[in-house]
Amino acid sequence: MQPHPPIDPTTPGASLQTTSPELPPTAAPPPRDLSSDKQAIGLSIARVVESTLDQDPLHLVRKVCLRFHAVVRQLRLRKDYRSTLEVDDDYDLQDLLCALLKVEFDEVATDEWTPPYTGGAPRTTLLVHRDHIAVVAKKTKPGLTAKDLADQVTADSAYYRAQGRCSTLFCFIYDPEGRIGSPKRLETTLTSVSEHCRVEVLVAPK
Secondary structure, eight states, X not given: OOOOOOOOTXXXXXXXXXXXXXXXXXXXXXXXXXXXXXXXXXXXXXXXXXXXXXXXXXXXXXXXXXXXXXHHHHHTTOGGXXXXXXXXXXXXXXXXXXXXXXXXXXXXXXXXXXXXXTTTOOEEEEEETTTTEEEEEEEOOTTOOHHHHHHHHHHHXXXXXXXXXXXXXXXXXXXXXXXXXXXXXXXXHHOEEOSSOEEEEEEXXX
C-alpha cells in the first residue's frame, strides 16, 4: 500500500485543518469592596461639612463658647501659682470671651447699653461678623434663677430687634457650678427665630 502524497495547500479543493491552542480560562475579577467605597465617600462628605461649618460665623461663636470652660480651667493651672484671670462675674466673662473671639474673627466690636435689669449699670455686648451677630454673655450666680435669665434674654432680644442692626442675638450663659437644673430645656425655650432677628441661647458647660 502506497502512502498518500502530501496535500499541497495551493491545490484547489485542498483544505487545512488547524487546531487553535487552548487558552487558560480567564479568572473572574475579585469582588469589589463596596464598604471601602462607602467609607471613602463618607469621609469626603465629612470633610466638606467640616469645611462648611468652619466658614459659618455662628458655628465659630458656638465653638468658642463650648470650649470656654476648658480655657478657664487651664488658666487656673499656671506654674508656681502665678496670678491669673478668674472668671468671677459678667465682666471677667466678657473680657476673656472677647479675647477668644478674636482668635476666630478679625474684628470684635462692642456695644454698650443699659438693660432694664441691671439697676442702671451699663452692659457690653460683643459684635462679630460685621456686627451681624451680637454676643451677650451672662454668668450664673446665687439668687439668679432660670426665670431671671429668661427675662433678661427677653429684654436683650427686644432691644436688638428694635435696633435692627443684628441678624442674630447669641446669648451665652456660663454656668460653671451647674446652677441651671435643665439647661437644654432653657435653651429650647429661649431660642427663637423671627423675620428680623434670630435668638440663640447656649448654656455651657452642661
